Amino acid sequence: MEISGEALTTWATLDFSSAAARDDASPRAPPRLGELWVTDPTTNSLRLSWTVPEGQFDSFAVQFKDKSGPQVVPVKGQDRTATITALDAGRKYRFLLYGLLGKRRFGPLTAEGATEPMNAVDRTGEKHPTKPRLGEELRVTSVTQNSVDLSWTVSEGQFDSFVVQYKDRDGQSQVVPVDGSHREVRVSGLDPDRRYKLLLYGLRDSKRVGPLSVIAVTGECDRPPNRSTPLGGRLY
Numbered sequence: 224m225e226i227s228g229e230a231l232t233t234w235a236t237l238d239f240s241s242a243a244a245r246d247d248a249s250p251r252a253p254p255r256l257g258e259l260w261v262t263d264p265t266t267n268s269l270r271l272s273w274t275v276p277e278g279q280f281d282s283f284a285v286q287f288k289d290k291s292g293p294q295v296v297p298v299k300g301q302d303r304t305a306t307i308t309a310l311d312a313g314r315k316y317r318f319l320l321y322g323l324l325g326k327r328r329f330g331p332l333t334a335e336g337a338t339e340p341m342n343a344v345d346r347t348g349e350k351h352p353t354k355p356r357l358g359e360e361l362r363v364t365s366v367t368q369n370s371v372d373l374s375w376t377v378s379e380g381q382f383d384s385f386v387v388q389y390k391d392r393d394g395q396s397q398v399v400p401v402d403g404s405h406r407e408v409r410v411s412g413l414d415p416d417r418r419y420k421l422l423l424y425g426l427r428d429s430k431r432v433g434p435l436s437v438i439a440v441t442g443e444c445d446r447p448p449n450r451s452t453p454l455g456g457r458l459y
Contacts, residue, residue, distance in 0.1 A: 254278025256329055258400065259320050261336030262431045266312040269336045270431075272304045272386075273320055274398050280322040280329070287318045303396040313340035336429055354427070355380030361423045361435035364407070368415040368442045374407040375423055375435060382425040382432070389421045416443045 257274030271285060283298040285305055298305045310316065319331035358376030365372035373387065385401040392414050401408045413419065419441070422434040
Protein backbone atom coordinates (compact mmCIF):
# COMPACT_ATOMS: atom_id res chain seq x y z
CA MET A 224 0.00 0.00 0.00
CA GLU A 225 1.35 3.39 -0.98
CA ILE A 226 1.12 6.46 1.27
CA SER A 227 1.11 9.87 -0.36
CA GLY A 228 3.58 12.53 0.76
CA GLU A 229 0.73 14.67 2.07
CA ALA A 230 -0.67 11.84 4.19
CA LEU A 231 2.81 11.02 5.49
CA THR A 232 3.36 14.64 6.50
CA THR A 233 0.01 14.77 8.27
CA TRP A 234 0.74 11.53 10.14
CA ALA A 235 4.18 12.74 11.19
CA THR A 236 2.71 16.03 12.43
CA LEU A 237 0.04 14.24 14.47
CA ASP A 238 2.57 11.82 15.88
CA PHE A 239 4.92 14.67 16.86
CA SER A 240 2.06 16.62 18.44
CA SER A 241 1.01 13.57 20.43
CA ALA A 242 4.55 13.05 21.67
CA ALA A 243 4.80 16.72 22.66
CA ALA A 244 1.50 16.46 24.48
CA ARG A 245 2.75 13.41 26.36
CA ASP A 246 5.93 15.28 27.34
CA ASP A 247 3.93 18.29 28.55
CA ALA A 248 1.65 16.04 30.55
CA SER A 249 4.51 14.20 32.26
CA PRO A 250 4.58 15.13 35.95
CA ARG A 251 7.45 17.20 37.27
CA ALA A 252 9.22 16.36 40.52
CA PRO A 253 7.71 18.37 43.40
CA PRO A 254 9.91 20.82 45.33
CA ARG A 255 11.61 19.53 48.45
CA LEU A 256 12.42 21.16 51.78
CA GLY A 257 15.92 20.68 53.22
CA GLU A 258 16.96 21.80 56.72
CA LEU A 259 15.73 24.45 59.17
CA TRP A 260 17.74 26.05 61.97
CA VAL A 261 17.49 28.99 64.40
CA THR A 262 20.24 31.59 64.93
CA ASP A 263 20.91 35.18 66.07
CA PRO A 264 18.83 35.32 69.27
CA THR A 265 18.00 38.65 70.88
CA THR A 266 15.67 39.42 73.76
CA ASN A 267 12.71 39.70 71.35
CA SER A 268 13.64 38.01 68.06
CA LEU A 269 15.04 34.86 66.43
CA ARG A 270 16.29 34.30 62.91
CA LEU A 271 15.22 31.26 60.87
CA SER A 272 17.18 29.90 57.89
CA TRP A 273 16.33 26.96 55.64
CA THR A 274 17.26 25.28 52.40
CA VAL A 275 15.33 24.06 49.36
CA PRO A 276 17.55 21.47 47.65
CA GLU A 277 15.14 20.90 44.78
CA GLY A 278 12.38 22.86 43.01
CA GLN A 279 10.70 26.13 43.92
CA PHE A 280 7.81 26.98 46.25
CA ASP A 281 5.23 29.73 45.76
CA SER A 282 5.62 30.79 49.39
CA PHE A 283 6.37 29.56 52.90
CA ALA A 284 4.57 29.74 56.24
CA VAL A 285 6.23 29.77 59.66
CA GLN A 286 4.07 28.61 62.57
CA PHE A 287 4.76 28.93 66.31
CA LYS A 288 2.97 29.59 69.58
CA ASP A 289 3.43 32.59 71.86
CA LYS A 290 1.58 33.60 75.01
CA SER A 291 -1.37 34.77 72.84
CA GLY A 292 -1.70 31.44 71.01
CA PRO A 293 -0.79 30.08 67.53
CA GLN A 294 0.89 32.52 65.14
CA VAL A 295 1.60 32.29 61.39
CA VAL A 296 4.22 34.33 59.52
CA PRO A 297 4.00 34.29 55.67
CA VAL A 298 7.30 34.34 53.73
CA LYS A 299 7.92 34.91 50.00
CA GLY A 300 8.89 31.91 47.90
CA GLN A 301 12.32 33.30 46.93
CA ASP A 302 13.38 33.93 50.55
CA ARG A 303 15.43 31.48 52.61
CA THR A 304 15.53 33.43 55.88
CA ALA A 305 13.01 35.13 58.14
CA THR A 306 13.41 37.11 61.37
CA ILE A 307 10.61 36.42 63.85
CA THR A 308 10.09 39.47 66.07
CA ALA A 309 7.89 40.56 68.98
CA LEU A 310 8.88 37.50 71.01
CA ASP A 311 9.17 37.27 74.79
CA ALA A 312 12.58 37.44 76.45
CA GLY A 313 14.06 34.25 77.90
CA ARG A 314 11.49 31.98 76.26
CA LYS A 315 11.92 28.79 74.23
CA TYR A 316 10.04 28.55 70.93
CA ARG A 317 9.33 25.67 68.55
CA PHE A 318 8.98 26.66 64.88
CA LEU A 319 7.34 24.78 62.01
CA LEU A 320 8.14 25.68 58.40
CA TYR A 321 5.81 24.69 55.54
CA GLY A 322 6.41 25.09 51.81
CA LEU A 323 3.35 26.07 49.75
CA LEU A 324 2.87 25.25 46.06
CA GLY A 325 -0.58 25.95 44.65
CA LYS A 326 -3.03 24.35 47.06
CA ARG A 327 -0.50 21.82 48.35
CA ARG A 328 1.44 22.13 51.60
CA PHE A 329 4.82 20.43 52.12
CA GLY A 330 6.55 19.77 55.42
CA PRO A 331 6.88 20.74 58.09
CA LEU A 332 10.51 21.23 59.05
CA THR A 333 10.91 21.87 62.79
CA ALA A 334 13.51 23.70 64.86
CA GLU A 335 13.72 25.13 68.38
CA GLY A 336 15.38 28.27 69.69
CA ALA A 337 15.34 30.48 72.77
CA THR A 338 15.42 34.24 73.07
CA GLU A 339 17.96 35.87 75.36
CA PRO A 340 16.86 36.76 78.89
CA MET A 341 16.20 40.40 79.67
CA ASN A 342 19.03 40.43 82.20
CA ALA A 343 21.82 38.64 80.38
CA VAL A 344 24.54 39.66 82.88
CA ASP A 345 25.92 36.64 84.72
CA ARG A 346 26.20 37.35 88.43
CA THR A 347 27.22 33.84 89.48
CA GLY A 348 30.91 34.55 89.07
CA GLU A 349 31.34 31.52 86.81
CA LYS A 350 33.99 31.72 84.11
CA HIS A 351 32.55 31.36 80.63
CA PRO A 352 34.41 29.79 77.69
CA THR A 353 36.26 32.14 75.38
CA LYS A 354 34.10 33.42 72.56
CA PRO A 355 35.19 31.76 69.32
CA ARG A 356 36.70 33.86 66.57
CA LEU A 357 37.17 33.15 62.87
CA GLY A 358 40.57 33.58 61.25
CA GLU A 359 41.48 36.34 58.84
CA GLU A 360 40.48 34.82 55.52
CA LEU A 361 38.44 32.24 53.65
CA ARG A 362 40.57 30.56 50.98
CA VAL A 363 39.81 28.75 47.73
CA THR A 364 42.02 25.66 47.54
CA SER A 365 40.65 23.94 44.42
CA VAL A 366 38.18 24.64 41.60
CA THR A 367 36.46 22.41 39.04
CA GLN A 368 33.63 22.97 36.56
CA ASN A 369 30.98 22.37 39.22
CA SER A 370 32.68 22.65 42.61
CA VAL A 371 34.82 24.86 44.83
CA ASP A 372 36.95 23.69 47.77
CA LEU A 373 37.21 26.13 50.68
CA SER A 374 39.40 26.22 53.78
CA TRP A 375 39.58 28.49 56.83
CA THR A 376 41.01 28.78 60.32
CA VAL A 377 39.58 29.48 63.78
CA SER A 378 41.94 31.76 65.65
CA GLU A 379 40.29 31.36 69.04
CA GLY A 380 37.71 29.11 70.74
CA GLN A 381 35.49 26.48 69.15
CA PHE A 382 32.34 26.71 67.02
CA ASP A 383 29.41 24.30 67.17
CA SER A 384 29.14 24.37 63.38
CA PHE A 385 29.66 26.48 60.27
CA VAL A 386 27.52 27.44 57.27
CA VAL A 387 28.61 28.46 53.78
CA GLN A 388 26.18 30.68 51.90
CA TYR A 389 26.07 31.61 48.21
CA LYS A 390 23.54 32.44 45.49
CA ASP A 391 22.78 30.11 42.59
CA ARG A 392 22.13 31.10 38.97
CA ASP A 393 18.50 31.95 39.82
CA GLY A 394 19.57 34.33 42.60
CA GLN A 395 18.36 31.95 45.30
CA SER A 396 20.39 31.72 48.50
CA GLN A 397 21.88 28.29 49.16
CA VAL A 398 23.36 27.10 52.46
CA VAL A 399 25.89 24.33 53.06
CA PRO A 400 26.12 23.20 56.72
CA VAL A 401 29.55 22.12 58.03
CA ASP A 402 30.47 20.30 61.25
CA GLY A 403 32.25 22.43 63.86
CA SER A 404 35.33 20.19 63.85
CA HIS A 405 35.98 20.74 60.15
CA ARG A 406 38.12 23.46 58.57
CA GLU A 407 37.40 22.72 54.92
CA VAL A 408 34.42 21.90 52.70
CA ARG A 409 33.62 21.18 49.06
CA VAL A 410 30.71 23.22 47.66
CA SER A 411 29.36 21.19 44.72
CA GLY A 412 26.48 21.41 42.26
CA LEU A 413 27.72 24.72 40.82
CA ASP A 414 27.51 25.94 37.22
CA PRO A 415 30.60 25.98 34.95
CA ASP A 416 32.40 29.24 34.19
CA ARG A 417 30.44 31.22 36.79
CA ARG A 418 31.54 33.74 39.42
CA TYR A 419 30.40 33.01 42.98
CA LYS A 420 30.68 34.99 46.19
CA LEU A 421 30.89 32.59 49.13
CA LEU A 422 30.28 33.57 52.75
CA LEU A 423 31.35 31.55 55.80
CA TYR A 424 29.66 31.94 59.21
CA GLY A 425 30.57 30.28 62.48
CA LEU A 426 27.72 29.21 64.80
CA ARG A 427 28.02 28.96 68.60
CA ASP A 428 25.05 28.66 71.00
CA SER A 429 22.71 29.76 68.17
CA LYS A 430 24.76 32.94 67.64
CA ARG A 431 26.30 33.66 64.26
CA VAL A 432 29.87 35.01 63.87
CA GLY A 433 31.28 36.42 60.64
CA PRO A 434 31.15 36.29 57.75
CA LEU A 435 34.41 35.65 55.97
CA SER A 436 34.02 36.01 52.20
CA VAL A 437 35.83 35.00 49.03
CA ILE A 438 35.20 35.16 45.27
CA ALA A 439 35.62 32.01 43.17
CA VAL A 440 35.12 31.28 39.46
CA THR A 441 34.31 27.72 38.38
CA GLY A 442 36.14 26.11 35.46
CA GLU A 443 34.93 26.21 31.87
CA CYS A 444 33.16 23.29 30.18
CA ASP A 445 35.37 20.95 28.20
CA ARG A 446 35.20 21.81 24.52
CA PRO A 447 35.79 19.24 21.75
CA PRO A 448 39.00 19.79 19.76
CA ASN A 449 38.66 21.91 16.65
CA ARG A 450 38.96 19.37 13.84
CA SER A 451 39.75 21.12 10.58
CA THR A 452 40.80 19.80 7.19
CA PRO A 453 44.50 20.45 6.54
CA LEU A 454 45.44 22.29 3.39
CA GLY A 455 45.85 19.96 0.42
CA GLY A 456 44.67 16.94 2.30
CA ARG A 457 41.67 15.09 3.71
CA LEU A 458 40.64 14.54 7.29
CA TYR A 459 40.02 10.90 8.23
